Amino acid sequence: MLAYFGLFRREILLAWRQGGEIGLALGFFVLVVLLFPLGVGPEAEILSRIGAGVIWAAALLAAVLSLDRLFAGDHSDGGLDLMALSVMPLEGVVLVKCAAHWVMTGLPLVVLSPFLALLFNLDIAAIPTLVVGLLIGTPALSLLGAIAAALTLGARRPGVLSSLLVLPLYLPVLIFGAGAAEASVSGGARPHLLLLAALSLAALPLAPFATAAALRQALD
Amino acid sequence: MISRLANPTRFMRASGAVLPTLACATPIVLLVGFYLALFVAPPDYQQGESVRIMFVHVPAAIMAEGVYYFVALASFVALVWRHPLADIGAQAAAPLGAAFTLVCLVTGSLWGRPMWGTWWVWDARLTSVLVLFFLYLGYIALANAFDDPSRGSRAASVLALIGVVDLPIIKFSVNWWNTLHQPASILRAGGPTIDKSMLVPLIIMAFGYLLLFVTLLLVRMRTSLNERRARAVQLSAVVAPPPAGASPVLR
Numbered sequence: 001m002l003a004y005f006g007l008f009r010r011e012i013l014l015a016w017r018q019g020g021e022i023g024l025a026l027g028f029f030v031l032v033v034l035l036f037p038l039g040v041g042p043e044a045e046i047l048s049r050i051g052a053g054v055i056w057a058a059a060l061l062a063a064v065l066s067l068d069r070l071f072a073g074d075h076s077d078g079g080l081d082l083m084a085l086s087v088m089p090l091e092g093v094v095l096v097k098c099a100a101h102w103v104m105t106g107l108p109l110v111v112l113s114p115f116l117a118l119l120f121n122l123d124i125a126a127i128p129t130l131v132v133g134l135l136i137g138t139p140a141l142s143l144l145g146a147i148a149a150a151l152t153l154g155a156r157r158p159g160v161l162s163s164l165l166v167l168p169l170y171l172p173v174l175i176f177g178a179g180a181a182e183a184s185v186s187g188g189a190r191p192h193l194l195l196l197a198a199l200s201l202a203a204l205p206l207a208p209f210a211t212a213a214a215l216r217q218a219l220d
Numbered sequence: 221m222i223s224r225l226a227n228p229t230r231f232m233r234a235s236g237a238v239l240p241t242l243a244c245a246t247p248i249v250l251l252v253g254f255y256l257a258l259f260v261a262p263p264d265y266q267q268g269e270s271v272r273i274m275f276v277h278v279p280a281a282i283m284a285e286g287v288y289y290f291v292a293l294a295s296f297v298a299l300v301w302r303h304p305l306a307d308i309g310a311q312a313a314a315p316l317g318a319a320f321t322l323v324c325l326v327t328g329s330l331w332g333r334p335m336w337g338t339w340w341v342w343d344a345r346l347t348s349v350l351v352l353f354f355l356y357l358g359y360i361a362l363a364n365a366f367d368d369p370s371r372g373s374r375a376a377s378v379l380a381l382i383g384v385v386d387l388p389i390i391k392f393s394v395n396w397w398n399t400l401h402q403p404a405s406i407l408r409a410g411g412p413t414i415d416k417s418m419l420v421p422l423i424i425m426a427f428g429y430l431l432l433f434v435t436l437l438l439v440r441m442r443t444s445l446n447e448r449r450a451r452a453v454q455l456s457a458v459v460a461p462p463p464a465g466a467s468p469v470l471r
Binding site: 147151152154155156157158161164165167168169171172175176179195210213214217218 | 351354355357358361362365366367371372374375378379382383386389390393394396397
């Protein structure tokens with residue numbers, strides 16, 4: 001148990017000290033969101049219609065951008081081999097890394113989202129649903145993204161490749177997350193949020209297995 | 221039989237024996253199917269002659285899904301039993317499946333324009349077929365992304381299995397997305413009733429597409445095996461160069 005806490009603390013410290021990378025992902029998130037009012041035009045009605053979807057899509061892109069931070073550094077300096085040989089099962093290592101990734105990348109997105117929702121003139125009723133949806137859905141983004149990050153370890157151009165691989169996995173999260181925010185105006189957001197929770201809960205045991213299998217392929 | 225064909229040499233012999241027959245049968249069946257589809261099958265009472273796109277579009281859709289399950293099955297066999305030909309088969313089949321999916325999407329779009337009045341609509345089936353196309357592209361990209369080809373085929377095998385789990389989830393979630401929102405009104409002509417006069421050409425075309433896939437798959441697998449042999453000969457020539465004047469012997 002101590003090993004898991006130690007690994008979690010290590011991941012958080014490393015991410016904190018390399019703050020530039022996380023700031024980059026968050027900055028990318030904000031920039032992508034800001035592109036749409038400039039491209040689509042400032043009419044409030046159109047922006048409030050597309051706002052939830054744009055924020056969710058930008059969250060997905062920011063998550064994809066931050067994925068190669070998960071395993072690439074440890075793979076290149078040999079830390080991943082040590083983790084694979086340690087007392088912790090590789091699936092547990094993956095789970096702890098995903099948790100740290102979510103705390104450092106997913107949670108800031110959740111915190112930023114209500115301010116960006118105000119920029120899009122989203123309905124006041126929709127903003128809590130947007131935030132809750134992101135809170136429930138971003139763990140799934142970290143977990144499913146870990147699969148793609150592990151599959152592309154050692155590939156040429158891993159960043160672009162993992163974004164191609166991970167987007168079909170992210171699509172259901174996007175559909176239900178944006179759908180929840182849009183349905184909350186009419187009061188019907190609960191099914192969407194429950195399905196989002198189902199996706200995250202299903203990814204919680206399954207994604208570490210797939211990721212550990214991919215990591216073992218990469219390590220031998 | 222599968223384990224007996226695991227020996228590449230035996231596979232090359234067996235496929236070399238079968239290939240001429242298949243290569244002759246494929247264009248014959250396709251030509252018969254095209255003739256029946258274009259001239260013998262009756263025009264639809266609502267769609268007129270443009271229903272004939274169905275005979276190209278529907279078999280392509282069947283093959284697009286079927287080839288993906290073939291790729292997933294071959295990847296499973298490659299990962300679990302380490303069958304030497306399984307990942308060769310999967311990587312040979314993936315571009316064929318992507319091509320069938322592209323044909324399905326393009327012919328469907330061409331059919332949709334006169335029927336629905338639009339080139340594209342984001343309903344459940346079109347969206348999930350588009351995602352299937354990107355799954356194929358992702359598989360091909362991953363398999364070719366590594367300097368070590370065996371690492372690439374192992375990673376791609378894992379990806380194929382994840383995709384086969386993901387495909388029903390996408391289909392299911394896109395279904396919900398469309399029905400939970402107010403659907404757009406789509407101009408839709410009544411679909412053709414599958415009368416025997418149309419069903420028979422459809423089945424013949426589907427069978428022709430299947431023969432085409434098997435023929436091309438065998439050709440690609442044989443090419444891949446020959447490429448590996450050529451690379452092995454090149455490598456052995458570098459490691460132990462043949463004496464001057466002797467020609468390299470292919471064993």
